[in-house]
Amino acid sequence: IVTKKKIDNDTLEDLEEVLIASDLGTEPTNEIISKLKERIKKEGFIEIDDLYETLSEVVCDYVGEERDFFNKDTFPAKPFVIMIIGINGVGKTTTIGKMAHRFRAAGSSVLIAAADTFRAAAIEQLEIWAERAGVDIVKHKSGSDPAAVVFDAMNAARSRNMDVVIIDTAGRLHTKTNLIEELKKINRICKRAIPEAPHETLLVIDAITGQNGLSQAKVFKETMDASGIIIAKLDGTAKGGIALSIKRQLDLPIVLIGTGEGLDDLREFVPKDYAMGFVP
Amino acid sequence: SLSERLNDIFKRLRGQGKLTEANIKDALREVRLALLEADVNFKVAKDFINEVQEKAIGEEVLKSLSPGQQVIKIVFDELVKILGQHTSLLEIKNKPEIIMLCGLQGSGKTTLAAKLAHFFRRRKPLIAACDVYRPAAIEQLKVLGKQIQIDVYSIDNCKDPILISKEALQAAEEEDYGVLIIDTAGRLHIDEEMMNELENLKAIIKPTEILFVIDSMIGQDAVNVASEFNNRLEFSGIVLTKLDGDARGGAALSVSRITGKPIKFVSIGEKPKDLEIFHPDRMAQRILG
Ligand SMILES: Nc1nc2c(ncn2[C@@H]2O[C@H](COP(=O)(O)OP(=O)(O)OP(=O)(O)O)[C@@H](O)[C@H]2O)c(=O)[nH]1
Ligand SMILES: Nc1nc2c(ncn2[C@@H]2O[C@H](COP(=O)(O)OP(=O)(O)OP(=O)(O)O)[C@@H](O)[C@H]2O)c(=O)[nH]1
Numbered sequence: 001i002v003t004k005k006k007i008d009n010d011t012l013e014d015l016e017e018v019l020i021a022s023d024l025g026t027e028p029t030n031e032i033i034s035k036l037k038e039r040i041k042k043e044g045f046i047e048i049d050d051l052y053e054t055l056s057e058v059v060c061d062y063v064g065e066e067r068d069f070f071n072k073d074t075f076p077a078k079p080f081v082i083m084i085i086g087i088n089g090v091g092k093t094t095t096i097g098k099m100a101h102r103f104r105a106a107g108s109s110v111l112i113a114a115a116d117t118f119r120a121a122a123i124e125q126l127e128i129w130a131e132r133a134g135v136d137i138v139k140h141k142s143g144s145d146p147a148a149v150v151f152d153a154m155n156a157a158r159s160r161n162m163d164v165v166i167i168d169t170a171g172r173l174h175t176k177t178n179l180i181e182e183l184k185k186i187n188r189i190c191k192r193a194i195p196e197a198p199h200e201t202l203l204v205i206d207a208i209t210g211q212n213g214l215s216q217a218k219v220f221k222e223t224m225d226a227s228g229i230i231i232a233k234l235d236g237t238a239k240g241g242i243a244l245s246i247k248r249q250l251d252l253p254i255v256l257i258g259t260g261e262g263l264d265d266l267r268e269f270v271p272k273d274y275a276m277g278f279v280p
Numbered sequence: 281s282l283s284e285r286l287n288d289i290f291k292r293l294r295g296q297g298k299l300t301e302a303n304i305k306d307a308l309r310e311v312r313l314a315l316l317e318a319d320v321n322f323k324v325a326k327d328f329i330n331e332v333q334e335k336a337i338g339e340e341v342l343k344s345l346s347p348g349q350q351v352i353k354i355v356f357d358e359l360v361k362i363l364g365q366h367t368s369l370l371e372i373k374n375k376p377e378i379i380m381l382c383g384l385q386g387s388g389k390t391t392l393a394a395k396l397a398h399f400f401r402r403r404k405p406l407i408a409a410c411d412v413y414r415p416a417a418i419e420q421l422k423v424l425g426k427q428i429q430i431d432v433y434s435i436d437n438c439k440d441p442i443l444i445s446k447e448a449l450q451a452a453e454e455e456d457y458g459v460l461i462i463d464t465a466g467r468l469h470i471d472e473e474m475m476n477e478l479e480n481l482k483a484i485i486k487p488t489e490i491l492f493v494i495d496s497m498i499g500q501d502a503v504n505v506a507s508e509f510n511n512r513l514e515f516s517g518i519v520l521t522k523l524d525g526d527a528r529g530g531a532a533l534s535v536s537r538i539t540g541k542p543i544k545f546v547s548i549g550e551k552p553k554d555l556e557i558f559h560p561d562r563m564a565q566r567i568l569g
């Protein structure tokens with residue numbers, strides 16, 4: 001006989017701790033716990049499994065739907081220009097390698113723009129990923145103007161009839177105004193070549209990021225019109241809870257998740273999987 | 281800010297007559313919320329507030345003209361005490377001093393290796409390039425080394441970090457380098473194989489300092505990561521990076537509490553000169569916002 005665990009007075013308190021421990025933040029956690037209380041009252045369920053199922057539904061409501069990101073039929077234009085931004089060390093360059101591989105596997109031609117001309121060996125690192133993914137790369141010398149690399153890449157993509165262009169940028173803290181200005185300039189030059197580009201500006205966030213992730217997303221959304229979030233390093237023990245706050249407050253959808261350091265370690269965001277990460 | 285919020289709370293409470301212990305506890309809830317917003321681990325925050333409560337429900341606060349200020353002072357002093365209680369500088373006492381860097385992916389280790397080399401530039405530092413996994417990791421160190429005119433020991437096409445460290449140590453001893461800085465690949469605390477590699481590296485090279493490098497913007501998971509690295513390696517110090525951002529850095533409190541190890545340096549930028557000695561009072565101020 002298997003007796004199902006019942007909800008008791010400690011259940012919601014314990015759950016609250018689990019949500020806080022997942023970097024959901026106090027406000028979203030309080031909101032979620034009160035929604036659960038309402039649902040318990042309304043639906044009258046008493047078993048913990050039902051509570052967890054409801055939690056998963058509530059979280060899914062917050063984070064929205066999944067996207068068919070690598071499907072050519074969903075591309076907004078040709079070339080589909082994607083700019084990758086974010087603070088230092090979150091996983092931008094590695095993610096680009098994985099994305100290029102996925103696009104190519106799905107039948108698209110991909111060009112990578114090495115617009116991190118600042119960090120030591122950034123171009124070499126990206127070249128290795130381009131080679132692993134079997135795609136071309138546009139690069140200039142280290143220390144050159146990143147906007148010029150992007151301009152070059154836009155023109156090359158059009159003349160070579162490429163399906164996708166992915167732009168790597170140098171990591172930068174959102175608090176560095178001069179670096180944000182540099183990024184804005186890259187954006188302007190990009191538009192000079194292709195007015196509608198970039199069609200997606202994806203902000204990479206480390207899954208382990210705390211409440212500072214919200215501050216990062218606010219700035220990158222305001223200054224760069226970020227259109228979505230990539231959560232990298234979700235293969236650790238962190239749950240990426242800050243992404244829920246980012247969606248809730250800034251309406252930035254989670255598009256992709258990074259789950260390791262290999263070429264295949266990239267998945268499209270699936271709300272149910274993400275939500276299950278918070279279930280004890 | 282926290283002090284404004286506390287002052288408002290106490291103004292309101294004062295209006296209701298003389299302050300009680302229960303009033304103080306309410307005010308401390310506000311402090312606990314501020315700590316959570318600053319990414320202090322929730323268990324660490326709870327324990328911390330319980331300890332502060334003992335001190336805060338005394339007569340001086342209850343009878344004070346500015347109880348809000350009193351509470352903040354008690355919280356601040358307690359934070360400084362925890363953050364700074366194991367303060368110790370990294371001293372060069374061995375020949376060579378062997379500093380091994382470890383931490384999660386992207387935390388800032390490779391850049392830190394260059395910063396430490398620059399910090400100890402008068403001691404003839406040598407950096408050992410032992411990240412054999414990340415694309416162009418060794419190239420990154422070579423470029424950084426050239427920029428600051430520091431020697432980097434590497435072996436092309438070698439996939440054995442232990443062999444590279446051994447040879448680097450031998451070179452350091454033979455050629456009279458004062459400091460050997462070992463850069464390692466970023467790794468997850470739950471990656472059994474990679475954590476074993478670090479344990480083996482420690483056993484064979486016997487570093488005189490093991491620095492755990494952690495990004496200041498990390499959230500609640502800080503305690504899981506830090507305790508696992510500490511259990512496996514018994515590191516001797518912590519370096520907090522990217523403090524030039526606006527992360528409140530509550531992870532500093534969590535990691536200090538959980539491991540009892542000193543924070544030795546903070547990194548405040550991408551350049552070799554962007555390294556500072558850790559100041560517990562500045563960190564406490566930052567965490568409290
Ligand atoms: N475990 C894990 N590691 C990752 C993941 N994505 C990236 N990394 C690692 O994180 C580290 C930093 O990755 P990069 O791609 O260089 O990050 P970046 O944002 O381009 O860094 P900067 O250009 O210096 O700002 C590398 O060691 C990667 O292998 C992931 O999904 N999981
Ligand atoms: N703004 C800022 N950036 C930093 C700081 N420390 C490191 N960085 C940047 O963070 C990124 C990652 O630094 P790395 O030194 O490559 O990190 P790592 O720990 O060696 O990364 P892996 O080897 O992949 O684990 C780079 O872009 C660095 O320039 C810092 O204190 N402030």
Ligand SMILES: [Mg+2]
Pocket residue numbers: 092093094116122169170171
């Ligand atoms: Mg990069």
Ligand SMILES: [Mg+2]
Pocket residue numbers: 389390391411414417464465466
């Ligand atoms: Mg490194």
